[in-house]
Amino acid sequence: MCFFKKMSRRTLVQALIALPALSLFRKLPEADAARAGPSRADPSPADPNEIVEVNGWILKRSDLA
Amino acid sequence: MIFDSHEAYLAANFKPKVCILGSGPAGTTIARKLGAAGIPVVVLEAGSREFSDESQDFYRGTTVGDFYFDLDITRLRYMGGSSNHWAGWCRVLDKQDFEPKAWAPDTGWPIRRTDIEPYLPEVHDILELPDFRPDVPISDDIRWVQLIKSPAVRFGEKFADELDKSRNIAVVLNTYATELAGDGKRVTGAKLWSNGQDAGAFSADYFIVCTGGLENSRLLLWSNQRSNGGVVPNATALGSYWMEHPTFEGGNAILADYGEFEVDAVNEAFFSPTLAAMERLRIMNFGIRLIETPYAGVKHVIADLACTAPDMAEWVAYRLSQNLRCAAQLYVAWEQAPLASNRIELSKTDVDHAGVPRIEMHWKKSELERRTLVEGLKLFGTTLIEKNLGRVRLMDWIANSEDYPTDEETAGHHHMGGTRMGTDITRSVVDANCKVHGMDNLYVGGSSVFCTSGQANPTTTITALACRLGDHLSKVVAV
């Protein structure tokens, strides 16, 4: 489970819409970052264009930044 | 001429050369072609001008295997057939649908798409379609394809006047052909049931079975059983290779420019794989349909995305705050691999009011199809990334490899196969002209002749094949 799922979705979406710069979300606490999926926890330098599947999302690795 | 009963028809002393069973899109189209060629043709229609529970009851049956619609719900038994409630989505099968696929046994037709293309102008008139635009490749793997939302022509309504005025066509309502009799070379007659009782036998030079994608198999299986193989002498494949278009909500997409792919009035866009992608991934054809996600749904998608890709979520949230559309639900419909085990059988225990065994349908989705769904969505997701068009999220049950949900649409109400076209008499029932192998005067119209289903809704191809069969018969019968 990711950190944000603890918040109500409504609250989260309101926060998302209200905040123009969401640096808050970009800097996950390390423990939560590790829980967000193996690709996030991987310390090795990886191709930012690599296609990864995380929580059902088909993403570019750089999307996870 | 339209007669409301078999008695009324008999009184008119009409002498048909051809007898068509069923007045749906296939039967009506063939009748109009023959009538226009000056050939006297009778259309026997089991139902009346309107829906009735009594008539629908003849369509009840059972399904063994995967969840499927009740068999009396998924089709209509009255003049015009299931065109009385079809949704009107139109597209002809793709060129690649007619080709054999090395990774999927029993694929490939004995005809090519070019064999039906000459009939497309007629089909456009009949179904009231504008011209199709060519597919647009958006990558080496994915094509942006078009399904036209047509006015959904109700064949019974649209052609009632024309049929009534025709001197060459007699439509006989409330007249159920319960079985055909045959001697292994020719059909010698049809047994009728009208007004709740036997109505004797009917003879004509030629018989065309157009009773729908489930009923064609049922009628021929029962007829063959009763005549000891005299109606379908090569019956190994009869009832087998039945197919549907399984249809499920497969996920969501976040789109950079939602409007880019909306050209139709219905604001929906469709995507399919290229043959190269199907070959590489060894999957079947599929269609991904984008439907705009309602506002509340978009919020959920953003919330979910924020857990995984916050930057992207931020961007989408910004667009949402600008009242810009940015998310779509992805519905996937796919081609079923033709399998002999997916089949229509006659019930051993249950018969309709006329004593004809009801259908017992055996239907299961295969592993190859599951792979088509999963790989198809991933392919679409990868393409959106590569082309900078957006991102895709798979539904949980797909990402987690769980069972298919049973509370969803399930399939398209598209009944295909059972009397498939082919050259191998052990794997097909009709030849390239839709004539039953080994029989001189028995033909089949409708999607039961499909060898493969492609991803497109069937009625456009059914109508094109019916025009082709009508032309062919006009020449054969005139001799």
Ligand SMILES: Cc1cc2nc3c(=O)[nH]c(=O)nc-3n(C[C@H](O)[C@H](O)[C@H](O)COP(=O)(O)OP(=O)(O)OC[C@H]3O[C@@H](n4cnc5c(N)ncnc54)[C@H](O)[C@@H]3O)c2cc1C
């Ligand atoms: C809810 C729904 C939505 C659909 N949407 C689409 C769509 O968007 N696009 C698309 O391409 N297709 C769609 N379809 C499928 C489409 O309706 C069928 O492909 C089409 O109607 C098949 O035409 P047909 O003439 O082969 O058979 P049918 O339409 O089934 O007609 C068969 C006729 O034969 C009669 N009959 C049956 N048995 C006998 C008998 N023994 N003797 C005499 N008469 C008999 C029946 O009463 C009926 O009139 C949809 C179907 C449903 C149910």
